[in-house]
Amino acid sequence: MTVSPSTRSRITVVMVLLSAAILVLVGQLVRWQVVERDDLLARAEEEHRVQVAATIPAVRGLIYDRDGSLLGGNLTTYDIGVSPDMLRDDEHRQQLAEELAPLLGQEPETILEKISDASLKHVYLAFQVPQETAHQISALDRRMITQEARNQRVYPQRALASHILGFVFSDKADRRGYSGAYGVEGFYDSVLRGTPGVGMAERDPFGAVIPISDAHYTPPSNGKNLILTIRRAAQRVIERELQSALAEYQAEAGTVVVLEPRTGAIVAMASQPSYDPNRYAEEAAVNPDIFIDPAISLVYEPGSVVKIVTVAAALDSGTITPDRMLFDAGAIEVGGSPIRNWDNQAHGWVDITTVLGLSLNVESAQIAVELGAERFYTYVRRFGFGSTTGVDLYGEVSGSFKTPDDPNWSESDLGRNSFGQAIDATPLQVASAISAIANGGLLMRPYVVHAIADGATLLPTAPKPVRRVVTAQTAHTVTRMLEAVVEHHTTLAQVPGYRVAGKSGTSQVYVPGGYHPTATIASFVGYLPPDDPAILILVVIKRPKASPWGGQVAAPVFSRIAKQLVVLLDIPPDDVRRQAFSQPVGWNSQ
C-alpha cells in the first residue's frame, strides 16, 4: 500500500505535535520533580500538616525545701462547659442540670439558667474543678459536656515562706497563659516553666486528621525543680515568733532573716504581714502591696547596727586600735550639726567595746570623722550598701546613701551615717554585711536556691564570695567586741549555753519633711557561736508601741528564735563543743 504525500505530511505534523506535547510534559515533570522539588514539598507539608493540639503544655518545675518537703507543686484542674445547642429540649436541659448540680456544688436552677439559651455554642459552668469531680462528670458520658484541663499552681504549706516563693498568676499575654511573679517563682520563671511540646499530623482535604499519616510529636520539656536553702522547720519558727512579737509589741510589721554566714545561704526569711499564695487574687484585691518582699524590696534605716561597719572600717584601716580610749562628752558637732547620744548622757572615757555596747552616737561620729569621708564610704560600699546583694529573688532593690560626690552631701551626713541614720538598706543587705564580720571578713552573695534538679541531674549552687571587706583579724576583733556587747549590755539577746555576738539598732522612721517624733524601727543582728558561726539572725520590728528600743524589742525575739534554731539545726552548746573537741572554745582562750 502506498501513502499519499498529503497523508504523510499530516502524520508528520501529528507526530511533531505529539512530540512537542510530550516534551512539554517531560519538561514540566522535570521542573516539578527536580528543579522545584524542595519548594513544592515544603508547600505540601505546610498545606497538609496541621497542629493537632496547639501546644502540649510543659509541667512547671516543683519547689522543695532543703530537706525535701514540697513547697510548690502542680494540680490538674478542669474548666467544665456545656454546648447548649446540642441539648434537644427543656426536659433534656433539666435532666442535665440535675445531674451536674451535685457534682459542681451548684443549684440546678443556676445551671439551667446558664444553658437555657439553645443558640449558644458553648458556656462555662465551673472553673478549676478538681480531678475527682472531673472523672465523675466523665462517667456521665454526655457529649455536650466539655472539660478543659489546666495546670494550677498549689502551695501545700499555705502561707509558709510566701515572700520567698512568690506565686503563679494568669497572664493572657503569655502563650501558656500564666507567669511566675515575685520570689523564686518570678526570678526562676524561665527555669521552672520548661518548653511546651507540639503535636503535628497530616489532614485530609476536608481538614480531618488522617490517623495513619506520618505524625510528628515533639514532647514538652518539663520545667526544672528547685531545691531551696530554706528549711521549713526554721521558717515556721521565725514566722511564728515574728507574728507573736508583732502582737506582743503592738508593731506594724517585721522581718526576720536567718543566714549561714560561711556560705550566704538563706536558711529562713520571713516578713509580716504575709499572704497565702494559693489565694493571690483575693489577696491582691485587698492589698496589692502585700506581695512586695520587705526583706529585699523595702529599705529602712538600720540605725546603730551600722556602728559595726564604722568600727570595723576604722580598725581595718588602722585609724583606731582595739584598745583606743575615747572621751564621750555627750555631744559633738559634725558639719555644723550637733550629734547626741540616744540617752543624752555623757559617759566620759570609754573603750571601743563600750562604744558598741552603749551604742554611743557621739563616738561613732568621732571615729567616722577620724576615718575620713572617702575611706568611710569606701568601706560602706565594700560591705554591700548601696548595691544589690545579687540574691536570686525577684525584685531586689539596692538602697542608697549620699556620698561626697552628691551635690547635696555635707559633712553632717558623715556623722549621721556613722550610726546608721540616712542610710537606706534592705534587711538582707544588713544581714549580708554583718555576715562578712561573722565569717572572717568575706562578703558572700546570699542565695536561696540550693540546687536545680534537671531530671536525675542535680546542679548545686556554689557559695560565691563577692569580695573581702576587712581582714580576718579585724573581723575577729569586732566579733569579740560584739560578744562582749551581748554579754554585758544587750543581755536580752542571750541564749543559754551559747555565746552570742550581736548589736541592737534603733532608728527613727523617716516621713516626708523629716523624722517621725515617736515611731521607731527596732532591730537586732546577732550570730552564734561567735568563733565558728553557724547562723546569723537579723530581727527588724517596725513601729513597736510597747517599747521603741531594739535592745528591748528585737533582742528578745532574736533570743527566742535562736533558742529554737540551735535545736532544729543541730548546733551544739559551747560546753559540748568544748568537750567534743577537747580544746577551749572562745576567743579569749586562743
Added chain:
Amino acid sequence: MSTHTLHPVQTLLRPGNIAQRFIWRLERRDALGILLVIFIVSLVGWLYLTQANAIASVNLATEQNRDLLKAVQSDNARLKIEIAEWESLGRIEARARELGFAPATTALYLSVPGYSVHEASVWEASRLELTP
C-alpha cells in the same frame, strides 16, 4: 468483478485476527504474566493494608498510652500535693499536741568514748557538700 487486495496492516487489524492473536498469547504466556501481576498487586495491597492497619493500631495505642500517662502523672501530682498537705508543719504540730507531745526546747548531747569528732566532722562536711 474486481478483486480487493488488503494492505498487510489491514489484515493484521481484522477483528478475527486480533482475537486469534490475543487468545493465543493469553493461553501461552500473557495469562501467566497477568496472573503474576495480579498476584504482586494483591500482595503489595495486602502488605500496604497490613502496614496501614499496624500503624493505625500503634498510633491509637500510643495515643491511649499518652492519655494514660497524662492521667497517671496528674494523679501523681495530686497525691504529692495531698501528702505535702498532710505533712505540713501545722498539721503535724496539731496532731503531735493531740498525742501529748511537746515542742523540743533542748537537745541532749551524749559523749561517746573513743569517737573521733574530727573525722566525724570531715565526714559530715563532705556529706553536706561543704568540702570541694
